[in-house]
Structure formats: structure tokens, C-alpha cells
Amino acid sequence: xxxxxxxxxxxxxxxxxxxxxxxxxxxxxxxxxxxxxxxxxxxxxxxxxxxxxxxxxxxxxxxxxxxxxxxxxxxxxxxxxxxxxxx
Amino acid sequence: xxxxxxxxxxxxxxxxxxxxxxxxxxxxxxxxxxxxxxxxxxxxxxxxxxxxxxxxxxxxxxxxxxxxxxxxxxxxxxxxxxxxxxxxxxxxxxxxxxxxxxxxxxxxxxxxxxxxxxxxxxxxxxxxxxxxxxxxxxxxxxxxxxxxxxxxxxxxxxxxxxxxxxxxxxxxxxxxxxxxxxxxxxxxxxxxxxxxxxxxxxxxxxxxxxxxxxxxxxxxxxxxxx
Numbered sequence: 001x002x003x004x005x006x007x008x009x010x011x012x013x014x015x016x017x018x019x020x021x022x023x024x025x026x027x028x029x030x031x032x033x034x035x036x037x038x039x040x041x042x043x044x045x046x047x048x049x050x051x052x053x054x055x056x057x058x059x060x061x062x063x064x065x066x067x068x069x070x071x072x073x074x075x076x077x078x079x080x081x082x083x084x085x086x087x
Numbered sequence: 088x089x090x091x092x093x094x095x096x097x098x099x100x101x102x103x104x105x106x107x108x109x110x111x112x113x114x115x116x117x118x119x120x121x122x123x124x125x126x127x128x129x130x131x132x133x134x135x136x137x138x139x140x141x142x143x144x145x146x147x148x149x150x151x152x153x154x155x156x157x158x159x160x161x162x163x164x165x166x167x168x169x170x171x172x173x174x175x176x177x178x179x180x181x182x183x184x185x186x187x188x189x190x191x192x193x194x195x196x197x198x199x200x201x202x203x204x205x206x207x208x209x210x211x212x213x214x215x216x217x218x219x220x221x222x223x224x225x226x227x228x229x230x231x232x233x234x235x236x237x238x239x240x241x242x243x244x245x246x247x248x249x250x251x252x253x254x255x256x257x258x259x260x261x262x263x264x265x266x267x268x269x270x271x272x273x274x275x276x277x278x279x280x281x282x283x284x285x286x287x288x289x290x291x292x293x294x295x296x297x298x299x300x301x302x303x304x305x306x307x308x309x310x311x312x313x
Contacts, residue, residue: 034117046111053107061100064291068096071298078305 090294099287106133106281113277116268124188128265128274129281131181134174137285141171141293142210146238149231161227162300163293164234165217170293172210174285179203190255199249199256206241213237 040046110129118125148164151157182200183193194200213233220226254260269275 034119035122036117037123050108050111053111054104057103057107064096064288064295067295068291071295071302072091074302075298078302081309082305 090298095287096291099284099291102280102284103288106130106277106284109277110281114273116274118268120189124185125265125268125274127181127185129277131178131185132265133278133281133285134181135178136282137289138171138174138178140286141167141174141289142238142241144290144293145171146234149234152227152231156224156227158223158227158304159301161223161231162304163297164231165214166296166300167293168210168213168234169296170289172207172214173292174289175203175207175210179207195255197249197255198252199245199254199259202244202248206237206244209237209240 037046106129110126115123115125145164145167148160148167152160152164186195186200187193213230216233217226217230220229249256249259252260254262256262258264265274269278
């Protein structure tokens with residue numbers, strides 16, 4: 001009985017140590033440093049990137065809105081023309 | 088599509104503003120090789136999805152035109168294809184930039200890249216075909232049939248073929264797609280709005296071109312009737 005208990009406890013300890021060892025390996029791998037733009041961000045430069053992108057897109061949107069208005073005006077002109085022609 | 092309503096255009100613009108800000112400022116999974124470029128998911132991939140939606144709309148109008156012969160359907164079919172291919176070109180360019188920084192070269196001999204280029208070329212031939220035919224009914228019918236063929240070719244080329252063979256491209260050739268990395272949905276929160284935003288912008292763009300075409304036709308009619 002005692003021998004069985006001893007052997008089981010040794011086996012269990014070995015098992016647990018090996019699993020922890022494996023897990024430890026996995027965790028060290030995931031804490032390996034992945035290069036990201038952390039310094040860049042901490043210096044606030046990321047906001048420059050965002051601002052540039054926003055400015056460019058605002059320019060595009062403005063162009064779209066102006067074109068949309070031009071087309072709406074043209075469509076109205078045609079409608080009026082057609083209205084006059086039908087009279 | 089009601090071109091006079093503006094709410095969906097404003098929505099598209101706001102969504103892209105959101106993507107531009109959140110896409111750069113939000114936390115993203117920290118992965119090797121990709122590093123910060125994983126953010127290109129919100130631009131490059133979203134644009135391809137938007138392109139696909141636009142091409143679906145294009146082929147639907149092509150089929151409608153073959154059924155009813157309404158010239159407006161032909162205009163819509165060709166203009167949606169136009170904007171779709173423009174988005175495809177943007178997709179290729181943004182993909183090329185991404186490739187340079189992650190794969191080391193502006194272009195690689197990869198099945199996904201080759202397949203999408205072939206699909207683009209097939210659609211470009213669609214526009215050349217349209218330009219080569221004078222008679223509007225013939226132009227409409229022949230290009231509508233070609234549109235259906237081009238769309239039917241694009242699906243296996245872009246989605247199926249690259250997954251069957253070795254590829255560098257994420258989601259193909261045994262590589263995991265971004266689902267595996269986006270375990271806490273931090274990417275999807277920005278990715279899905281981006282697809283919707285670009286699709287809405289693409290529809291707005293196509294709408295402007297369609298209305299312009301209609302005006303040109305009206306002008307032609309007026310001049311002919313003088």
C-alpha cells in the first residue's frame with residue numbers, strides 16, 4: 001500500500017513537472033518581443049499618421065460632394081429643359 | 088438605389104473616418120512578420136470585399152438587361168463593373184505594398200496574386216469589348232454575356248484555386264486566415280464596418296458615373312431631336 005502510494009506520488013510529480021515545463025516553454029515563446037510601433041506611438045507620432053489619412057480622405061469626400069452637387073444641378077437643368085420642350 | 092437620398096453616402100463616409108482613426112489607434116494582435124501591417128486588413132482586404140459586392144451588382148444588372156433589354160440596366164452593369172475594377176486595382180496596389188514589407192518583394196509568383204491579376208485582365212477585356220461595338224443593343228447584349236462569364240471565372244480563380252495549392256497568401260495554401268488571430272474580435276470590430284464603408288462609397292461612386300451616363304444619353308437625344 002505504501003509502495004503504491006510512493007510510486008503514484010512520484011509519477012504524479014513527474015507528470016506535473018513535465019506539463020509545467022511544457023507550458024512554461026509556451027509562455028516564454030508568447031512573451032518573446034514582437035516588434036511593434038510602440039516607441040513611435042509613445043512619441044505621439046501615430047496621431048500624425050491618423051491626421052494625414054483623415055485630411056486625404058476629407059479631400060476625397062469634398063470632391064465627391066462637389067461632383068454630386070454638379071450632377072444634381074445638371075439633372076435639374078435637363079428636367080427643366082424637358083419640361084419646357086413638352087409645353 | 089435612390090441616388091437622391093444622402094444618408095447612406097454620409098454613413099459610408101463616417102464609417103471610413105472611423106476606420107481611419109480606429110484602424111491606426113486601436114490595439115491589434117502582436118504577430119511576427121506582420122507587426123503593425125496587420126492593420127492593412129482594414130484597407131486592403133476590405134476593398135477586395137467591396138469590389139466583390141460591386142461586381143455581384145454588376146452581373147445582376149447584366150442578367151436583368153438580357154432579360155428586359157432596358158438600356159439603363161446596361162449602363163448600371165457597366166458602371167458597377169467599372170468601379171469594381173477600380174477597387175480591384177486599389178486592392179492589388181495595397182496588396183503589393185503589403186507584400187513588399189512582409190514577403191520582401193512588390194510582387195511574388197503566388198497563385199492568389201496570379202489568379203486575381205487574371206480576373207482583372209478578364210474584366211479589362213470587358214471594357215475593351217464594350218468600346219469596340221457601336222450599336223447600343225449589340226454592345227449591351229454581348230457585353231452582358233461577357234460580364235456573366237467574367238464573374239463566373241472570377242469566383243473559382245480568386246476563391247477556390249489558391250486554396251487548393253501552395254500559397255503565401257493568408258487563408259490560402261494551408262495558411263491560417265485572420266480568424267485565428269482575431270480571437271477577441273478586436274480586428275473584426277473595425278474590419279466589418281470597413282467593408283460596409285467601402286461598399287457604400289463604391290456604390291456612391293458608381294451612382295455618380297451612372298447619372299453622368301444618363302445625362303450624356305439625354306444630351307445625345309436632345310441633339311438628335313433638334
